[in-house]
Amino acid sequence: NAGVTQTPKFRVLKTGQSMTLLCAQDMNHEYMYWYRQDPGMGLRLIHYSVGEGTTAKGEVPDGYNVSRLKKQNFLLGLESAAPSQTSVYFCASSYGGRASTDTQYFGPGTRLTVL
Amino acid sequence: AQSVTQLDSQVPVFEEAPVELRCNYSSSVSVYLFWYVQYPNQGLQLLLKYLSGSTLVESINGFEAEFNKSQTSFHLRKPSVHISDTAEYFCAVSDLRAGGTSYGKLTFGQGTILTVHP
Numbered sequence: 325n326a327g328v329t330q331t332p333k334f335r336v337l338k339t340g341q342s343m344t345l346l347c348a349q350d351m352n353h354e355y356m357y358w359y360r361q362d363p364g365m366g367l368r369l370i371h372y373s374v375g376e377g378t379t380a381k382g383e384v385p386d387g388y389n390v391s392r393l394k395k396q397n398f399l400l401g402l403e404s405a406a407p408s409q410t411s412v413y414f415c416a417s418s419y420g421g422r423a424s425t426d427t428q429y430f431g432p433g434t435r436l437t438v439l
Numbered sequence: 440a441q442s443v444t445q446l447d448s449q450v451p452v453f454e455e456a457p458v459e460l461r462c463n464y465s466s467s468v469s470v471y472l473f474w475y476v477q478y479p480n481q482g483l484q485l486l487l488k489y490l491s492g493s494t495l496v497e498s499i500n501g502f503e504a505e506f507n508k509s510q511t512s513f514h515l516r517k518p519s520v521h522i523s524d525t526a527e528y529f530c531a532v533s534d535l536r537a538g539g540t541s542y543g544k545l546t547f548g549q550g551t552i553l554t555v556h557p
Contacts, residue, residue: 328482355543364448366529366547367483374542382544414482424471424533424543425490430482 326350328431330415336437337405345400345434347415354420356398357382357428358390360411367414373398374420405438412436441466443530445548453556454522460515460551462504462530470532472513473545474504477527486528489513500524525555 331346347356354375359367369382373392387409389401398417402409413434418426446461464470471490475483487498494506504515513530530548 357544359547364549366443366445366549367545368547369544372542372544380542416483418543420543425488426543427485427488428483428543428545430475430484432480432482 328429330431330434334435338439341405342403347398349417353417355418357416358400359414362411407438410438441546443548445530445551447551449552451554455519457518458520460528462513464511464532468534470534473531474515475529520555522555527552
């Protein structure tokens, strides 16, 4: 049972380049989330999804897009990377029954550097 | 809107000493409270959570946290720490909006790095 996996683990981009981060979960969870982690700021929610085909904005959505075409996958896209998007990105998923009480399960993270 | 403040960014302690990591929150609605732990180069994992009932909650590895509604706090404590407890600890809240429309979104504190020295 792999839980939540993220691809890639590390990436270096130049300003203006695009990329997609992939998150996959094998727990049949309804809800999925993308966070970014910056020093001294904790984790901040970028986008989330409450089911296949649905997405919604979180706290810091600007510069990012997401898609949830399959229940098990949640993709995070950067169309034109900026140095301010240098961060560690975490994906998480939860069962979604009583979402506010559910444990979120996190992936190992993707460390992105934008030069 | 809700916010979470972790009062200490770094807490160094010696092995077998007690430790308290402080967390205060503000919210206009009732909240559920969580502590997550991040070991070096790993993702976050749940340590413990307060949903309702007894205000003292415990984890399987000896940590406990007490919900104090009047002081809007959820401090994490352990009476005797081990080297293996070295990690970053995050306090988080999820609000009880009617109808579950918060969708489990978590608001995290800034994190506290606990370093246990031999």
